[in-house]
Amino acid sequence: MASVRVAVRVRPLSQREKDLSAKVIIQVDGQITSVLSTKENFSCMNGELSGERVKSFSYDFSYDSMNSTSLNFVTQEKIFKDLGTDVLQAAFEGYNACVFAYGQTGSGKTYTMMGNPGDYGLIPRICEGLFHHIGGVLQKDKASFHMEVSYFEIYNERVRDLLPSTETQGCELRVREHPKDGPYVDALSRHQVQSYTEVGQLMQEGNKRRATANTGMNNVSSRSHAIFTIRFIKAMFDGELPSETVSKVHLVDLAGSERADATQTTGIRLKEGANINRSLVTLGIVISTLADLSVSGGIKRKQSFVPYRDSVLTWLLKDSLGGNSKTIMIATISPADVNYSETLNTLRYASRAKNILNKPTVNEDSNVKIIRELQAEIARLKALLSAGNQMPSFEQPSGSSVEERLHQDEARVQELTKQWASRWKEIQTILGEDAVALRKEGIGVVLDSQIPYLIRIDEDLLSTGVVLYHLKEGITSVGAGGTKPEQDIVLHGEALQREHCVFENQRGAVTLVPLPGARCAVSGMEVTQPYLLSQGVNIQLGKATMFHFNHPQEAAQLREKRKSGLFVPSNSAAFSVETFSDFRLWMPFLQKHKNRNPVGFDALIKHS
Ligand SMILES: Nc1ncnc2c1ncn2[C@@H]1O[C@H](COP(=O)(O)OP(=O)(O)OP(=O)(O)O)[C@@H](O)[C@H]1O
Structure with a gap:
């Protein structure tokens, strides 16, 4: 048994609160967070809150992030060190883990979970930490790892994939229940990831899709509950014995609880707010019921019914609340007197959650x-x-x-x-090893990659293989070979020099650099100087060695622009430029021979 661990974090006064001349009513001392009642006149002696009007709560952690110049100021880094490292440990040991941020709208949930560029929150730090640890373990033990992420939101009680495949784009996904593994989102896309850069790209993509709006309380208010899930598998031989553990880590940024009058919401925002509040009320009931059960030592178990199914959120978090998971709740609060009642509610809520007992167990294959x-x-x-x-x-x-x-x-x-x-x-x-994901789509096989790559366009009618060359960060050398050290990509074709050209990938910007005397062309135009490549161009090296260049990230940006109307293709060729970044192999025979191996073609996947 393990209790849910609870942390409270106070953010700085917002501009809006300063404009209202709001007073600070929160004080943090060690594990204690105190709030001063605004119901009566209060006094603050020598900066210390005291008297009957002070309500104090004790948590596993109380974080003061009100003033960055204060000695007690708690940074994103400190929060990761305290809470994030526990999540990493759980994942490596094969436990499920969950971190969820709860609090009033505008109190700092998204900031704590996601953060800002250069000041990242828990989710990016946990992902980075996982890859960092994998590197360490790989050097020590002969272990293998497999990591997948998915990202969805619950908006107006509906589940939407934030990283949809073409099949799930725009679809409402259904929640089902597996007899052993519990509730899950059916058809949710899962993305295998090989590096922190890949996760970062997916996170960014998903965040852009998330429903947000400008409300009276927050310019970029999340109008949905967002759940980022990491499925982490570790496999190794423990002596002669194989060992394989599977861990599911849910990182949850809830939509904020709100009062319609405080947020000045109407119309759609009001409906969203009602749905948000409804699911948060259910979450509150679930937390209270579980806390009562734990306090009564399970005596009330027979009478108490935990209403997980009353909201999609609680249904999907069933395991994290009272089940097989190591769970952390982060309650975020505003320091201002104008938010007194919401802050007090959050603190009470968080206090109840401390009593929930979970039953984490190692998940073995x-x-x-x-x-x-x-x-x-x-x-x-x-x-x-x-x-x-x-x-x-x-x-x-x-x-x-x-x-x-x-x-x-x-x-x-x-x-x-x-x-x-x-x-x-x-x-x-x-x-x-290849940072490539193959998946079936209808009768085709789609080959997804997050790294820029070249696809060989072979003129030989008898050639049946598909060759893909990754253009990794840094330099990829190309030529006819026979050099020392050998070229990264060795090609055979007319008019190819032993060292022909290099592709330089600098943080995703890929430049073709022709070497002296080498024949290179981009989209039919001869190139003798370094040339920055863009998504979808064709490249000719030597007399007739042709490639198609794909830049998945750039293609994703172009797709976004097209959606917002900023990208207008000037001709049909331009349209294909941003749709060709998934490489599709259409294999009609697959339909007739359903039992054949879907990747049973002689695809040659070579990475540089
Ligand atoms: N600890 C903090 N330090 C500095 N700025 C913060 C902190 N917490 C929140 N903020 C800022 O306050 C604003 C609101 O924060 P955020 O969007 O994270 O709130 P939220 O609780 O997620 O709101 P909502 O429920 O409406 O989505 C943002 O501009 C954010 O950058």
């Missing part, structure tokens, strides 16, 4: 679990044999000896371990 159980059984049988007991035990099928049973178990363990190891090897080689 089911096959690995079977292998472990069989190993234990083998040890038991071996002990029986060495004790000279050859009698069939009552557990054995009649007639089979301990020896026979031992051999069967050993063979099964060997087979399962082989299957498990080869599945991991396959994942690593197909998806892991």
Whole structure:
């Protein structure tokens, strides 16, 4: 059992509060957050709040982020060190984890969870920390990792994918329940990620899609609950024994609770506000019920019904609240007297949440679990044999000896371990090392990559392979080869020099640099000087070696511009420029031969 850990964070006075000449009524001292009642005249002696009108609450952490010049000022970094590192540890140990930010609108939830460029919040820091730790563990142990992220929002009680595939774009997704794994969002896209840069791009993409609006309380107020989920798998051999743990980390930025009069909302905003408040009220009831249950030591369990299903939010967070998860709540508050009642509500809410007891357990892969159980059984049988007991035990099928049973178990363990190891090897080689994701879309196979890349356009009619070259950060050298060190991409074709050109990728800006005397052309125009490439151009090297250049990030930006009407394609070719960044292989035969391996073509995926 583990209690939900609770932290409270006070933000600085906002401009609006300063304009209202608002007074600071919050004081933080160690783990205690105190609020001074505005109901009566209060006095503040020597900067200390005191007297009956002060209400004090104790939490696991109380963070004062009111004044950056104060000695007690708590930075984003400190919050990550206190709370984020626990999440990293949970993920590496195979526990589910959840961090959710709760508080009045404009109190600093998004700032704490996401932060601003250069002053990142928990979500980016946790993702960065995961990759940092992976690097460390890879050097120490021979472990393999697989990481996927998904990002969705609950807006007006509807679930929307914030990183949709073409199939889920604009669709309302349904929540279903798995008999073992619990509630989940059906058809939600999951994106395999290889680096922090990739996660950062996905986060940015999702944040842009999130429903926000300018309200009376916050210029960029989140009108939805956003859930960023990381699925993290760690696999390794622990001696002879395989070990595989799966952890799900939910990072939740809730929409703010609000009063219609304070936010001056009407129309759509009012409807959004009503839905937001409704789900937060349900969250409050769930928290209260669970807290009561824990305090009563489960005595009330029979009478108490936890209304998880009353809102999509609580239904999807079922495991995080009272279930299999290590959970942290961050309550954000304003320091100003004008927000007294909302602040007091938040502090009470947070105080109740401290009493919730969760039951986190390590999530082990089911096959690995079977292998472990069989190993234990083998040890038991071996002990029986060495004790000279050859009698069939009552557990054995009649007639089979301990020896026979031992051999069967050993063979099964060997087979399962082989299957498990080869599945991991396959994942690593197909998806892991190449930073490429293959997925089926209708009768086609879509090859997604977040890194800029070249696709070889082969003129040879008999060539059936597809070659993709990643243009990693830094320099990729290209030429006919035979050099020392060897070129990153070795090509065979007419008029290609041994060292022909380089592609320089500097933070996503890719430049083609022709080497002296080399024949290079971009979109049919000869290039002799460094040339900055843009999404969708065709590149010719030598006499007839052709490539198509794709820049997935730039294409995503162009798609956004097209949506907002800023990007008007001047001709049909320009239109194809931003749609070609997923490389699609249309394979009509797949429909006829459904059982064939969907990636059973001789795709040559080469990364530089
Ligand atoms: N600790 C902090 N330090 C500095 N600025 C902060 C802090 N917390 C919040 N802010 C600023 O206050 C404003 C409101 O914060 P934010 O958008 O995070 O609130 P919110 O609780 O997510 O609001 P909503 O529920 O309306 O989405 C933002 O401009 C943000 O940059």
